[in-house]
Structures are given as structure tokens and as C-alpha cells.
Amino acid sequence: MDYTEAFTSAVARVRAEGRYRVFANLRRYKGQFPRARWRTPDGDVRDVTVWCSNDYLGMGQSACVTESMKQAIDDVGAGAGGTRNISGTTHYHVELERSLADLHDKEAALLFTSGYIANEATLATLGKILPGLIIFSDALNHASMIEGVRGARCEKHVWRHNDVAHLEELLKAAPAGAPKLIAFESVYSMDGDVGPIEAVCDLAEKYGALTYLDEVHAVGLYGLRGGGIAERDGLLDRIDIIEGTLGKAFGVMGGYIAADAVIVDAVRSWAPGFIFTTSLAPSLAAGARASVEYLKSAHELREKHQERAATLKARVREAGLPLMESETHIVPIRVGDPVMCKRLSDALLDDHGLYVQPINYPTVPRGTERLRFTPTPLHDDTMMDELVEALEEVWTRFKAVRAA
DSSP states (O other): OOHHHHHHHHHHHHHHTTOOOOOOEEEEOTTSTTEEEEEOTTSOEEEEEEOOOSOTTOGGGOHHHHHHHHHHHHHHOSOOOSBTTTTOOOHHHHHHHHHHHHHTTOSEEEEESSHHHHHHHHHHHHHHHSTTOEEEEETTOOHHHHHHHHHHTSEEEEEOTTOHHHHHHHHHHSOTTSOEEEEEESBOTTTOOBOOHHHHHHHHHHHTEEEEEEOTTTTTTSSTTSOOHHHHTTOGGGOSEEEEESSSTTOSOOEEEEEOHHHHHHHHHHOHHHHTSBOOOHHHHHHHHHHHHHHTTOHHHHHHHHHHHHHHHHHHHHTTOOBOOOSSSOEEEEOOOHHHHHHHHHHHHHHHOEEOOEEOTTTSOTTOOEEEEOOOTTOOHHHHHHHHHHHHHHHHHTTOOOOO
16 A cells, blocks of 8 residues: 555645635734734744634733743643653642532542543443443534444434434433433633523433533633533533633633542542543642632633623624624634635635634535634733724635625
């Protein structure tokens, strides 16, 4: 077999579909987020404004986070030294897990190296712990959840996105005595809609199912203490397992689950994705804990974040651009074609110094390609003026479709 040709062909197919991705070489200015420096393919360095970061509150630049990380490095050095089971558990990890458990009003929490691994490892492990488990997964769940469900190697059913009537049909048809798990998200990050948490909890109680809620795009951002949509809606006690990330609103890196102590202990003891992985660096754990604790009492920052998102949506709408309406902080603008999506993105960066990545298949279904903007409390009115003017210019120049 010609291996080189196989790999070359695989990349060529992606290019032919117009969805080949090019990573922008960015270097942020500490303390000046969302400003950054972009190193062009020609080697030039230009100032840009970042409009697509999942560091939703700019906490990756916060002094309380960076100082905590630097202090941890000064105290204990760089790496954790191994897996949590052997030599990689430190006081920083223990304190962060306590902080996360408190955030979600749960008995315990467990750290993973990313939100992706937290989902994949936990869901796959639940299939091993619960013989005969049936998983009911929302159709728009994240790839990490899909991989976790696949790894569980158990019966699964995919229910239509946010369609609780369809979910009940599937639950009703399942054996009454079988263990069941409903896996879904609170904020769906590409469309910005919210899962029907209360209705799902009602069905879970009715049919004897566990609930597994991915809150990665909500932790830090919703609820009086940043505990997510479940906290905002007063439903924390009805969710069995909450999964979150430390790499978005908290501005650092890592993932976690929070649940009853016995559930956490079982996953800790059985999940290969936890057992055999080197633990987070102590500095990351220290920075994440500082961020979590800070945001528990920084509700005004969350309010400012919501105001900025609402303001950008209004300006995009007024400009007649194809805004995809959302009920959260996500601001997607529909393009509908992968080639056009990249063309618009490239022009915004090259000609206007505005960085936003095109969102194409497989992240979103074909035909729904979009530019996805994530305004933060640090994006001021002047930045929004620059963005909307640039969007109008490139949309007109390339004759992009304006109907959402």
C-alpha cells in the first residue's frame, strides 16, 4: 500500500469540500484580552482582536489566576510527577476538587485532563459499571459524549434534539427494570440553545433513569455562583452527574465531573482515561481553583457578559446580517457554505484584523456553516462597531447570503 498517498488523499478530500482548517498563529497580550498578535504565513506580525475565544470572561488573563499559577510553580515546580494513582495527586488537586464539588452542591468531584476526556471516560465507564445500561443521548451532543457512549458498548438510543416527547417514547419502550442514563447538555455551543433540563429530570424520575448533564459552556457563566444552568434554574439536586470544563469560562485547562461520592469513587476506580493519564500540572490546578473561587462571587461579571452578548446580537440584527437567534451568550451568523465561510473569515482577519474561525462540518451539519462569535465583558463598544462594519463590508464584497 502507498501510505503517503492514502494520507495525502485524505487531506485532499477535506480541501475539496472547502473545510480544510488553517490554525492562526496567535500570541495574546497578557492583560489586554481580547487583543492579540497574529503571525501571518509570510512571517509578519499584526495586531488583531479575537472574537471566537471560549475564554468567555477573560479569566485566562486575570491576575488572581496567573499569580496563583506562578506561586504554585515557585512552590512545587512544573509537573505533577505521574498519574493520580502513583505520584500525581497534590494538595492543589484535592483543593480544586473540593471547590468544584461545592460549586455544584455535590459530595465530590473528579478532575480529568480535559472536558473531552471527562465525558469520554465517564460515559464509557458507566457502561462497564452498570450491566445492561441503556443510554439515551441527545442528537446534538458533543463529539466527546458520542465517543463516550460508543465506548460504553451498551444499548443506546438517540433522541431528537431537545424533543422530550421523543425521549419519553424511547424511555417508555425500554425494559422497565433496565438501568438507564439520559445524557444531554445545558448550553449547546454551536446554536446557543438550552437543554430542557427540568423536563428531562421529570422523565428521569418517572422512568428510573440517571441524568448526565454536560455544562461545559455554562459553568462560570450562569447561576449566582457560576454553577451553570442547573444552578440558575434551581435543579442541581436533580442532576446525578454534572460534567464541566476548566478551559472555557474558568480560563485554564482540564475537565471534571461532580456527583455523589460513591459515583465519583466508582469512576475514579474504573475509568482508564483517569487511571492511566498523568494528572494536571499543580499550577493548572492552582489557577483553576483561584478562578472557580473568584467567580463564585463575581456575578456582576456574568451580568456584563450577558449584556455584551445581547448588545452584539442587536447590532448584528440591525445590520441585516443572518443572525441565528440564540438564548445564550453564543452569537452565530449563518453562512451556509464552507468555501464562503472560510472566505469571509480570511477577509475579516487579513483586511480588518478581526479573528473568528469558520465553523464547518463535522462541527455543524453541512449547509449550516457559520461564523460563531463569543463576545466577552472585555469587548467594548468600539470593538463591536469595528466588527459590525467589517461584517457588512465582507458580506457585501463577496455577496454572501443575508437570509438566516
